[in-house]
Amino acid sequence: xxxxxxxxxxxxxxxxxxxxxxxxxxxxxxxxxxxxxxxxxxxxxxxxxxxxxxxxxxxxxxxxxxxxxxxxxxxxxxxxxxxxxxxxxxxxxxxxxxxxxxxxxxxxxxxxxxxxxxxxx
Numbered sequence: 148x149x150x151x152x153x154x155x156x157x158x159x160x161x162x163x164x165x166x167x168x169x170x171x172x173x174x175x176x177x178x179x180x181x182x183x184x185x186x187x188x189x190x191x192x193x194x195x196x197x198x199x200x201x202x203x204x205x206x207x208x209x210x211x212x213x214x215x216x217x218x219x220x221x222x223x224x225x226x227x228x229x230x231x232x233x234x235x236x237x238x239x240x241x242x243x244x245x246x247x248x249x250x251x252x253x254x255x256x257x258x259x260x261x262x263x264x265x266x267x268x
Contacts, residue, residue: 149268151192152226154247155180155235177201179235183262187233191268194233195225219243226250231257233265 157180159172166172180198187194200218207213223246226232232251238244251258259265 148193150229151187151194152229152232153180153183153194153196154232154238154244156237156241160240183233183235186262190265195229197222223250231259233259233262
């Protein structure tokens with residue numbers, strides 16, 4: 148099964164038209180990544196969805212920490228083994244997505260803009 152890395156904005160920047168609330172914006176961004184993952188599953192891909200990383204933080208016990216640096220390193224490790232990268236709208240405004248896109252270029256990975264542009268596997 149081919150693998151797909153989904154790159155989309157997560158951190159609220161106040162640029163969504165549908166809300167001015169940072170918490171809601173984060174959830175809407177998460178929704179966008181998860182919806183892309185589901186679309187890719189239907190197209191025959193095994194997606195890696197960084198939008199689900201929040202679950203790691205929900206599982207932390209008192210005193211445990213996962214740094215932003217660590218969570219980004221985990222995502223980049225997944226990117227390194229994926230077949231394609233899927234860039235969601237707004238990726239250009241995200242420093243993390245820009246880093247992911249740059250790495251995908253280094254890897255010679257095909258890039259698609261939105262899940263709808265990805266051909267069936």
